[in-house]
Amino acid sequence: xxxxxxxxxxxxxxxxxxxxxxxxxxxxxxxxxxxxxxxxxxxxxxxxxxxxxxxxxxxxxxxxxxxxxxxxxxxxxxxxxxxxxxxxxxxxxxxxxxxxxxxxxxxxxxxxxxxxxxxxxxxxxxxxxxxxxxxxxxxxxxxxxxxxxxxxxxxxxxxxxxxxxxxxxxxxxxxxxxxxxxxxxxxxxxxxxxxxxxxxxxxxxxxxxxxxxxxxxxxxxxxxxxxxxxxxxxxxxxxxxxxxxxxxxxxxxxxxxxxxxxxxxxxxxxxxxxxxxxxxxxxxxxxxxxxxxxxxxxxxxxxxxxxxxxxxxxxxxxxxxxxxxxxxxxxxxxxxxxxxxxxxxx
Amino acid sequence: xxxxxxxxxxxxxxxxxxxxxxxxxxxxxxxxxxxxxxxxxxxxxxxxxxxxxxxxxxxxxxxxxxxxxxxxxxxxxxxxxxxxxxxxxxxxxxxxxxxxxxxxxxxxxxxxxxxxxxxxxxxxxxxxxxxxxxxxxxxxxxxxxxxxxxxxxxxxxxxxxxxxxxxxxxxxxxxxxxxxxxxxxxxxxxxxxxxxxxxxxxxxxxxxxxxxxxxxxxxxxxxxxxxxxxxxxxxxxxxxxxxxxxxxxxxxxxxxxxxxxxxxxxxxxxxxxxxx
Numbered sequence: 001x002x003x004x005x006x007x008x009x010x011x012x013x014x015x016x017x018x019x020x021x022x023x024x025x026x027x028x029x030x031x032x033x034x035x036x037x038x039x040x041x042x043x044x045x046x047x048x049x050x051x052x053x054x055x056x057x058x059x060x061x062x063x064x065x066x067x068x069x070x071x072x073x074x075x076x077x078x079x080x081x082x083x084x085x086x087x088x089x090x091x092x093x094x095x096x097x098x099x100x101x102x103x104x105x106x107x108x109x110x111x112x113x114x115x116x117x118x119x120x121x122x123x124x125x126x127x128x129x130x131x132x133x134x135x136x137x138x139x140x141x142x143x144x145x146x147x148x149x150x151x152x153x154x155x156x157x158x159x160x161x162x163x164x165x166x167x168x169x170x171x172x173x174x175x176x177x178x179x180x181x182x183x184x185x186x187x188x189x190x191x192x193x194x195x196x197x198x199x200x201x202x203x204x205x206x207x208x209x210x211x212x213x214x215x216x217x218x219x220x221x222x223x224x225x226x227x228x229x230x231x232x233x234x235x236x237x238x239x240x241x242x243x244x245x246x247x248x249x250x251x252x253x254x255x256x257x258x259x260x261x262x263x264x265x266x267x268x269x270x271x272x273x274x275x276x277x278x279x280x281x282x283x284x285x286x287x288x289x290x291x292x293x294x295x296x297x298x299x300x301x302x303x304x305x306x307x308x309x310x311x312x313x314x315x316x317x318x319x320x321x322x323x324x325x326x327x328x329x330x331x332x333x334x335x336x337x338x339x340x341x342x343x344x345x346x
Numbered sequence: 347x348x349x350x351x352x353x354x355x356x357x358x359x360x361x362x363x364x365x366x367x368x369x370x371x372x373x374x375x376x377x378x379x380x381x382x383x384x385x386x387x388x389x390x391x392x393x394x395x396x397x398x399x400x401x402x403x404x405x406x407x408x409x410x411x412x413x414x415x416x417x418x419x420x421x422x423x424x425x426x427x428x429x430x431x432x433x434x435x436x437x438x439x440x441x442x443x444x445x446x447x448x449x450x451x452x453x454x455x456x457x458x459x460x461x462x463x464x465x466x467x468x469x470x471x472x473x474x475x476x477x478x479x480x481x482x483x484x485x486x487x488x489x490x491x492x493x494x495x496x497x498x499x500x501x502x503x504x505x506x507x508x509x510x511x512x513x514x515x516x517x518x519x520x521x522x523x524x525x526x527x528x529x530x531x532x533x534x535x536x537x538x539x540x541x542x543x544x545x546x547x548x549x550x551x552x553x554x555x556x557x558x559x560x561x562x563x564x565x566x567x568x569x570x571x572x573x574x575x576x577x578x579x580x581x582x583x584x585x586x587x588x589x590x591x592x593x594x595x596x597x598x599x600x601x602x603x604x605x606x607x608x609x610x611x612x613x614x615x616x617x618x619x620x621x622x
Contacts, residue, residue: 097567098541128542155541156487205486212468212483213445213452215434324481 001060006053008145009066013049016073021048024076028069031055063145067121071133074150075125078197081150081163085192085200085326086175088158088184098155100124107132107181114173119143128154136170149174152197153182159204160187161197191329199259203323209256210324245306248313252320258299264328266291266318271334286334299323441514442506449473450480455510459518459574460606467513477502487542488512489571511572518574518606519544525608533611535561545571547607553594553614560591566602579603 016024022041025031035058039051056066074081104122111118117137124130132151135143151174152161160178164171175187194200202208236242272287295301299322306313314320322328396417417425437443444453450473456466470480477498484490493512497505523544527534535550545568552559562583569577581599583591601610 097546097569098543099546100539100541124537124539128540154487156543159486206483210468210481210483212454212470213447214454214468215443215445 001057002063004142004145005061005063005066006057008063009056009061009069010049010053011146012066012069012073013052014045018045018048020076021045021052024069024072025052027072030059030061030065030069035059063119064121067119067133067135067145067148068123070145070148071121071123071131071150074133075123075131078163079195081197082193082195083152083161083163083197083200085190085204086160086162086178086187087190088160088179088182088187090158090184100130100155103130103155103181107177110177110180111173114176115139115170117141117143119145119148130155134170134174151178153178154201154205157205158184161200191327193328194259194261196260196262199261202259203326208259208323209254211251211254242307245313249303249306252315253299253303258297258303259323260300261298261322261328262296263292263294264298264319264322264330265293266330266332269331269333293319298328441510450477453506455506455513457510457514457517459514459521462521464517464521469509484509484513485516485542488516508572515568515570515572515574516543519568522574522607523547526611529608530611530615533615543571544568547576551611560587560594562595562598564598564602566607574606576603 013021018041022036022039025036026033031052035055039048039055041048108120111120111134115136116139119133119135121133122130123133130153132153133148134151135145135148137143149170150163153159160182162171162174164174179185179187190204192200192203199208268289268291269286271285293302302315302319305311306315318330318332400417434443441456441458442453443456444451447470450471453469453471454466455469457464467482467484469482469484472478472480479490479494479498482490488509489512490509493505493508497508523538523540527538530551533551533553535552537549539548540546547566548564550561550563552561554560560583562581565578565580566576567578568575579599579602581595581602583595598610598614601613605613
């Protein structure tokens with residue numbers, strides 16, 4: 001077995017939390033159950049990884065099989081990476097018949113024709129997600145396995161989720177291969193980024209909770225639940241205001257859990273509006289400023305602002321439109337004339 | 347001796363008395379329930395009569411069919427609410443229901459497949475200045491743009507009908523594939539290859555008969571997105587397979603074209619194909 005493959009496997013195993021190593025190796029399926037039984041998974045990780053490498057030696061693992069272990073690790077821990085969303089467009093209207101084998105063949109052919117030294121791996125999952133792992137090399141060097149790019153594609157959708165490696169120069173190549181394989185015409189990056197891959201999927205696949213008006217009771221518990229046993233001596237002075245806030249909050253955010261985003265960034269290019277007497281700026285120039293909201297769970301914290309009394313309800317539509325517009329990077333320019341809402345530029 | 351015998355008789359008499367009491371209690375209970383039943387039947391007939399009179403009531407107010415007591419305003423409102431609720435329920439059961447919003451209409455399309463209720467999807471439409479989709483919860487792989495380009499502006503009923511067909515067919519195909527994986531996983535060899543729209547299924551399956559297993563390869567293409575049955579089916583076996591097996595493959599090809607996938611599997615599992 002190649003030294004580099006051994007080292008790669010060793011380092012991949014070291015990344016896995018100790019309690020999960022056995023399960024992940026079982027999912028990998030490269031080592032037999034009997035072989036796995038010989039490893040003591042309670043020793044320190046250093047030793048576990050050495051034992052695993054030893055067993056892989058016995059089975060003569062190659063880089064492709066090692067790459068599969070890497071895909072499995074990244075599939076279970078996708079939140080360690082930052083994911084961007086790309087949208088593909090096609091001109092005509094064709095009924096989709098997505099053939100997986102066809103897709104894989106086209107993708108490989110396109111990429112390998114442009115760059116000989118690449119390692120490409122595919123893995124399909126139950127939710128129709130196709131995980132693609134690409135390790136990039138150059139015409140003269142072997143692929144760098146430690147800086148692999150990941151692309152996740154759901155068949156018959158126009159969206160691809162990409163976690164690129166540091167080598168941004170390979171991105172156009174990847175995009176081209178995806179467009180050709182998926183039968184689209186072009187691809188563009190959306191202004192949507194997060195660590196949580198599933199939340200990004202929820203946003204673009206419209207799987208997040210939206211507040212739709214309908215006549216029949218919502219499947220989740222009714223909002224106006226019977227009041228908790230209150231002390232009758234306590235009088236709620238602000239009951240109607242509280243209910244108003246709750247209603248507006250429900251309209252903006254819906255009932256269920258919000259997709260997990262870590263930040264929202266607003267680039268302002270608007271004029272500074274001050275009292276003319278103060279005369280802060282000599283020239284009438286847009287006041288350039290960047291506002292960034294960060295949070296471990298941005299949308300949930302925005303949802304709790306009004307009920308907590310920290311902000312007025314309704315919240316600014318610039319904040320509440322994030323899942324619907326599927327973006328968390330905004331550029332805000334001056335309102336021009338009578339066109340409402342045209343001030344947020346794409 | 348005699349005393350023992352007497353004790354025995356005493357015990358028997360006691361038991362008989364208890365049984366008698368129980369029986370009497372049962373009969374009493376039955377009589378009570380019968381009386382209650384009569385009461386309720388009478389009430390029901392009364393209300394029916396009232397309802398009939400009310401329905402014919404308005405034009406013939408001048409003395410034709412005047413009932414003993416007019417229903418109270420509260421009762422009328424309650425009846426109206428009940429009938430509106432049941433009307434809404436009926437619409438919901440047909441699959442497409444809508445509610446007017448401040449800026450337009452919000453539609454809810456509920457799907458079902460062969461008696462099983464499946465997912466509901468929402469469409470929030472704006473009606474001014476023209477009909478447009480504000481937001482929705484439809485799966486991204488449903489060709490919404492295509493359908494709205496064709497029908498949204500011109501014929502909204504057709505738009506909703508076509509969309510509902512697409513959604514119902516999609517959930518139907520998905521349901522069949524899920525059922526296949528759930529109930530017939532022991533006959534499926536390897537993984538069932540499918541896609542988001544569930545309109546292409548490729549899998550290998552086995553038929554066992556007389557302790558031998560016969561492998562088959564199936565490819566089902568659902569060319570019509572509004573249909574939950576495939577348009578093209580290919581069932582094949584290995585080149586060196588016996589002629590009888592090839593016949594079975596042909597029979598299955600036909601079966602899959604006309605019958606839901608999980609039902610087809612169910613039918614030939616139970617029939618027990620015999621091949622020699």
